[in-house]
Amino acid sequence: MTYCVGLQLDRGLVFMSDTRTNAGVDNVSTYRKMHSWEIPGERSFVLMTAGNLATTQAVVSLLDERNLAPSERNPTLLTAPSMFQAASLVGDTLRDVISAQTNGKPKSVTTFNATIILGGQIAGTPPRLYMIYPEGNFIEAETDTPFFQIGETKYGRPILVRAYDREMDFARAVKLLMVSFDSTIRANLSVSTPLDLQVYEADSMQLGYSRRILDGDPDWRAISDGWSDALRSAFDSLPDVEL
């Protein structure tokens, strides 16, 4: 499994992904699930993947190859005129990779499935954040639904729902993501550190702060250890129930 979150804030976008892949609990590996492309000053993209590793690696490789050898017939991430067209390109590529494995079987039942979060900005348009499905279609984050999760989404959702605020600064957003990932990692063996973090500041037109968070990262340890105590204190602070 996997856990990735993309947050849309007034200040920009924040992405976090884990790195654990597993084919059974006895075949566990570490793979980067966050990828990025940019032409500084003109466009920046961050892409995170959940699902079949062969599928997601193929999608990323195809997007890379097309960037290196663009043709007139096929747009590339680095030439797409809009974020919408960039998302269409990623969705088409994802659908084609899955179709090649499944000979047209319905996508929702195959083990070759994958889901993608794509965020970024092209100069002259606002930052955008998309969730792209195995069928190649996609939805965009809006005010009412300002973040996307893929993979093992449930454990880490309650704190996102409650503490997200679109006006929050990047440091607070990273703290929120760390808490959400900590809740997930403690509950599910298929999600694990190291984590990858990428910040994109709106209208900067270049990738911002990034970091690989290892298990011993002091900020991560402080959040992870502190959250247990904070949760218990929060629980203690609630009124007692009269039986």
Add this chain to the structure above:
Amino acid sequence: MTYCVGLQLDRGLVFMSDTRTNAGVDNVSTYRKMHSWEIPGERSFVLMTAGNLATTQAVVSLLDERNLAPSERNPTLLTAPSMFQAASLVGDTLRDVISAQTNGKPKSVTTFNATIILGGQIAGTPPRLYMIYPEGNFIEAETDTPFFQIGETKYGRPILVRAYDREMDFARAVKLLMVSFDSTIRANLSVSTPLDLQVYEADSMQLGYSRRILDGDPDWRAISDGWSDALRSAFDSLPDVEL
């Protein structure tokens, strides 16, 4: 879907279940998922169900009928000599009901599946708590795994993992369950109030405090509203991350 939790404490057992059943989001009903049987002074059982409603109703009806018309060949809940044999009886009944629907198809792939939590005590033996699978086999709660969840288990798990303490009193355990249910209900439409609560005090040999918690229940409202604020305060109390 459904959410039910059974907690094993030093003082006894605590059970909570929701009441929402749905066949699609346009066919939502309220059904009690918690059932109990007892011979005061001798034995008490509480049973909670998740899964196909026809299956779980059939299992409860069969257990009821057998209690009313016991035969020498078939033990009943009210005559089983041990909790282990009571769990075996429930498991066998569950497996038989599912088998009748599936003509021997593997149980794990059928929509007729159900899972059951059974807890209680028979005089002369300690209280026990079991989780019973569609295949009819079951596992028992122990010190290392002192609670069972069935249904929509993920959203409410992080707080259980962190705040559970086997020495806690019943009022605190109910508070913990309310928080766990609140996290689940806010995230998932398929789980909803009213909630059913049943306390069983070890060695009392009779069902203890019980309550149906409606959406407007003052304790429930205080926990539900208070938990949002408490979580946000807990989040604020964590150290900032240095970017």
